[in-house]
Amino acid sequence: MKYNCLNPIAGVGLNLFTEQYNKTEDFNEADIVLVRSAAMHDMELPDNLKAIARAGAGVNNIPLEKCAEKGIVVFNTPGANANGVKELVIAGLLLASRDIVGGINWVQTVKDDPTVAKLVEKGKSKFAGKEIQGKKLGVIGLGAIGVLVANAANRLGMTVYGYDPFISVDNAWNLSRDVVHVKTREEIYAECDYITVHTPLIEDTDPSVNTKEMINEETIKQMKDGVIILNFARDLLVNDNDIEVALKSGKVAKYVTDFPNAKTANMENVIAIPHLGASTEESEDNCAVMAVKQLMDYMENGNIKNSVNYPNCDAGVCRAAGRIAIHHKNIPNMLSQFTSAFSAVNVNISDMVNKSRGDYAYTVLDVDSSNNSDVAAKLSAIQGVLKVRVVK
């Protein structure tokens, strides 16, 4: 089996691949691909490609629907880099509240002056700021990162408001009970001195689902004067033109972004960080290990864990003579056609798992025959079947 890395992936993860797996520099001959932020939307996806693992959380760089149609499973690594991002968000809160960067840069301009110690004491008032303790922070999106940010800010003495209409049970359990649970984004806009966004980038006609440009002229209008906005999620969550106007007028005091672009990188009062949220040794290691483990379990057992375009499926390790995995449309009459294909050649199905997610489904069949390539070819020809893989 061949794997290709579209971005650098931590060695501690890649070292988990056994001798069955070989690295290839050629994307077109890969069975599996590991990726971080590389843009895949315009890439041709080869027929032999079986799975893509995003070593990270955001999957907006991957064509999920196109992959699902080709029977390519896309995984991500939920939570694996959340602590790295949380720590940088806390740094962002402090960088936006105190002119730490301005002060440090100024020291560099006077560092060769023998009276630098005196100059520092005289000049430091230019860089004074505010404390975050006692201020209100709004967290939009209480997933792996949002929950950690909310809890940490709460422990630093901030009053935290949290909004997430789709919060998972686990994240709700992990959220400090001191976090004020609000039911609309508007409550956050009206109340908070700092607002941080931690949702995926989603473009949808339903405004409660859509997150693209959720920070825009209309929503900024509802915020307090001098609000500080932090964006460690994706640049398109914020409308650049609208934030520029708001920064110029002082309505928004600072915009901290981990996703600078040609526009925001040149705006005054923007603190632009070069997408460093997950760039820690620990996060990179965690993501790589999780991604590789998920890929190996998929390749060797057909199991799917943490996919973002196919259902999760745990068929365990195959004890039968053979295992076939089928990616197919979630439509009537598929299972009966699969079982008929095996009964036609008098092969017993000893176990079966069938899972669906939206328009797509995945079926794993354990059978009492180790020679299933002919049946696999017949299964591939069934209308609605997207990919058939002989796992064992």
Ligand SMILES: NC(=O)C1=CN([C@@H]2O[C@H](COP(=O)(O)OP(=O)(O)OC[C@H]3O[C@@H](n4cnc5c(N)ncnc54)[C@H](O)[C@@H]3O)[C@@H](O)[C@H]2O)C=CC1
């Ligand atoms: N700066 C960086 O290096 C990193 C950035 N990210 C970005 O942060 C995002 C969040 O990451 P995680 O917390 O790990 O993901 P997650 O999937 O654990 O959490 C996302 C949360 O957003 C919520 N959500 C979705 N739509 C929403 C809406 N319309 N309004 C309010 N909440 C909504 C979900 O219910 C979920 O709880 C990622 O999608 C990615 O874009 C993630 C990791 C690193």
Ligand SMILES: O=C(O)CCC(=O)C(=O)O
């Ligand atoms: O791999 C990276 O550094 C990017 C992390 C990120 O943005 C994500 O996980 O969504």
